[in-house]
Amino acid sequence: MRHDHVTDETTAALHPNWKVNDHLIAILARNARDYPNGIAMRERDRGIWHELTWPDYLDVVLALAAGFEEEGIGHGDVVLVVGDNRPQLYFAMLALVCLRAVPSPAYPDAQPSEILAQMQRENICAAVAEDQEQVDKIENVRGQWDGLRAIYYDDPRGLTAAAPEGAQPIEALIKRGRTRLAGDPALRDDLLARPNVHDPAVLLHSSGTTGAPKGIPLKHGHVLAGVRYAAAAGYFRTGEQHMAYLPMAWVGDFAFSIAAALELRFTVNIPENQETALHDLREIAPTLYFASPRAWSGMLTRIQVGIAETTGLKRRLYDHFMSFAIRLEEAKMEGKSPSLLQKLWYRLGDLVIYGPIRDQLGLRKVERPYTAGEAIGEDVFLYFRALGLNLRQFYGQTENCALAVAQSAEDISLTTVGRPFPGIELKIDDTGEILIRGDNVFDGYFQNEKATAETLRDGWLCTGDAGEFADDGQLVVLGRLSExxxxxxxxxxxxxxxxxxxxxxxxxxxxxxxxxxxxxxxxxxxxxxxxxxxxxxxxxxxxxxxxxxxxxxxxxxxxxxxxxxxxxxxxxxxxxxxxxxxxxxxxxxxxxxxxxxxxxxxxxxxxxxxxxxxxxxxxxxxxxxxxxxxxxxxxxxxxxxxxxxxxxxxxx
Structure with missing residues (x-):
């Protein structure tokens, strides 16, 4: 092993319910075997949607794993992954997991100095990059880190004729891996059998508000426990349509686009690029959608700007029906049921205002819309609920796979974040700090025993957040204790x-x-x-x-x-x-x-x-x-x- 982490034996003692063969790669193989025609991923490229089935997904992951191994990447190696959401980057992360190596994603807008610091902290030996921009950033600081042996890139534009030394396209790696698999029939089964539930599935990072970001290894058992807790609470359903547009370095993307997608057979839809994401959202029509309060607020601003530029009649209809719907939603939150006349009037409003707006936003099929990360404005929250979206708040951290507490569909409040998922214990200690315990809670920071001891106490995750329980038992998050x-x-x-x-x-x-x-x-x-x-x-x-x-x-x-x-x-x-x-x-x-x-x-x-x-x-x-x-x-x-x-x- 090239990095220290909690041993399998220690992890087994911490998580006695985990089964060794219960890991992401085994689940991917199950999906490929049992659902050979299921669509696992769709990517929009030059305006055309390309589909991959579960067997396609598994075949590329195994070919990449064979290619990485030929390059000398193996158990315990930490590999940087940087770029926007792209199928090849997701495949690369799971291919590394096949080898018991550890993918360490970075934010696509990270500066070269941040990339260098991450490489040095984690002894990173190779990098998987989306395109020339990301390759250039890595090359910019490569001379300051001798440990980086190779760069593998997805988009060859600008690199075909002028790739830096040691850089090669991921596609070439896949071809070599397929050749290896064809020549060694036993290799496929070997790769499928290597990972185990105690291996790190990803190395994520804290936000670093007060210093250098801390590495947060999440094991297969952690992320699968989080997904299963959330599914038991009705947070996820099997077969969701999901759009992967959140940064790959954020825990929510790993939880939604990889862990939950594999466990619950989501179809993961990848927009052409960040600039076309809102346009692509209409074509995707997801059933599950998460956005930060800032993003929901921005969406509301776009609607208001569009309405301000429309005709007088449309504006008057909008003002009337939206005011009516917001009043109705406020009454619901006070426990008042709408009358038959109000229900009929809302249906009319849905035909002429609410439904068309949801369709224009690409949210016409969303059944589970969520928000988290910070408090959402009352006006924004009420607006989207009035629009016919059952918008709910949830609470989680990278250390608990972002899946811990959420509002149920019937238990909505402006001031709370909901109740813990089944399987998760939650309490407030004498200092007012929120403590969480469950199999989704990580086992410690990467090479940082001091921070681990401060954060994990007697099996409880000390979140660092101040909180209290509302009269109905829901959790209220007040802010960071350190602040x-x-x-x-x-x-x-x-x-x-x-x-x-x-x-x-x-x-x-x-x-x-x-x-x-x-x-x-x-x-x-x-x-x-x-x-x-x-x-x-x-x-x-x-x-x-x-x-x-x-x-x-x-x-x-x-x-x-x-x-x-x-x-x-x-x-x-x-x-x-x-x-x-x-x-x-x-x-x-x-x-x-x-x-x-x-x-x-x-x-x-x-x-x-x-x-x-x-x-x-x-x-x-x-x-x-x-x-x-x-x-x-x-x-x-x-x-x-x-x-x-x-x-x-x-x-x-």
């Missing part, structure tokens, strides 16, 4: 709670609450350029750029009103007294947010110290020297004039 801070007067608050409430507004993309050790709270706001731009256009407010729009007096008033609305709902000690609209969005390339858009507060404090100092010094504005990075990698500064706004204590 509990105090004002100068000792007032306790959780910035993420306030930030999430502000991000309920479609006009606010990101916000950072400042106030630890201070006399009062303030907010650094990043406006949503699309939503605020549309708002400005409708009101004739001129602007030429994000920076200019953010500083318009009308926009300052708009955002101040959003914050005043929050101030109405919190104690006076948590009022936000001052705000500044930033001239740009928080950027993961600048280290201000993670790839999953979680704030790195220490970086924000450093980058915007001059702004924060001006806010607390009582300044009305400042000329801020903004750092900029050009495409060449060179840096410079640009002066931005930023307004600082005092906020009313109460709205209106």
């Amino acid at each position: 509990v801070v105090h004002k100068a007067d000792g007032t306790r608050f959780i910035p993420t709670y306030l930030e999430n409430r502000l991000k309920f507004s479609p006009n606010i993309r990101d916000v950072c609450i400042i106030g630890a050790g201070r006399e009062f709270l303030s907010a650094i706001v990043c406006i949503d350029f699309s939503a605020v731009g549309q708002w400005a256009q409708e009101r004739g407010v001129p602007y030429t750029s994000y920076a200019e729009l953010s500083q318009r007096p009308e926009v300052q008033t708009l955002i101040a009103g959003e914050i005043a609305h929050l101030n109405n709902a919190v104690p006076e000690s948590l009022f936000i007294r001052r705000m500044v609209n930033l001239h740009k969005e928080f950027d993961p390339d600048d280290g201000e947010v993670t790839r999953t858009r979680k704030l790195r507060r220490n970086v924000i404090d450093e980058h915007y110290k001059a702004i924060i100092d001006a806010v607390y010094a009582g300044e009305r504005s400042l000329d801020y020297e903004a750092r900029i990075t050009y495409e060449t990698g060179q840096t410079g500064t640009l002066t931005r004039h930023l307004e600082i706004t005092d906020l009313p204590e109460r709205e209106g």
